[in-house]
Amino acid sequence: MSDRGGIFAGEDPIAVARRWLGEAEATEPNDPNAIALATVDAQGLPNVRMVLLKEIEADGFIFYTNYGSAKGQEIEASGKAAFVMHWKSLRRQVRVRGLTCRESGSQADEYFASRSLQSRLGAWASRQSEPLSSRARLVAEVAKVTAAQGVTPRRPPFWGGIRLRPLEMELWADGAFRLHDRFRWTRRTVEEPWEVQRLYP
Ligand SMILES: Cc1cc2nc3c(=O)[nH]c(=O)nc-3n(C[C@H](O)[C@H](O)[C@H](O)COP(=O)(O)O)c2cc1C
Structure with a gap:
């Protein structure tokens, strides 16, 4: 038993995280859904960058990216x-x-369709993470895909969602005199129930 309650109340940490994000939407000046996403490359060297979390569902977290990017390949x-x-x-x-898997079906199609036309064309034009000789080259690529795709571009096959299903989650809240509250939820597989422990700050 841990003395868990208040903002930490709930058995499902994904639901608690969703609740916290809802609170942050009211208080953060911008991008409350920004996450620092970590991966490792083939040598085991860590890599990290910001992306926007677009959905929190019962089984996990979804963000969207170019599958050919560095993060896409590492994942x-x-x-x-x-x-x-x-x-x-x-x-x-x-x-x-x-654990990650692609979310590249109708859900990704729907999200892609909800984006602005410029963003949709930008997704087609960007070979994300590859070297680019100049900004003019990028502008030319956008013009080219605009001519080819028109005003209703479909989702590029190389762009879509990643679903992250957690095995471990830790929720942390600032406490007086650095005596912060930390709770860690763990499970060995995504099918198993969560176990939760309080941690020293
Ligand atoms: C606030 C913020 C949000 C971002 N959101 C996304 C995103 O949702 N998807 C994405 O592919 N890149 C996003 N980016 C760009 C990434 O940080 C990164 O530059 C890009 O995805 C290439 O990363 P990679 O080379 O490691 O794959 C965002 C950057 C910032 C600063």
């Missing part, structure tokens, strides 16, 4: 990723580690 190779969200206004942190 494809390892099947694993981690991320952290930090809300400066709330002084809270959510850490997530888990």
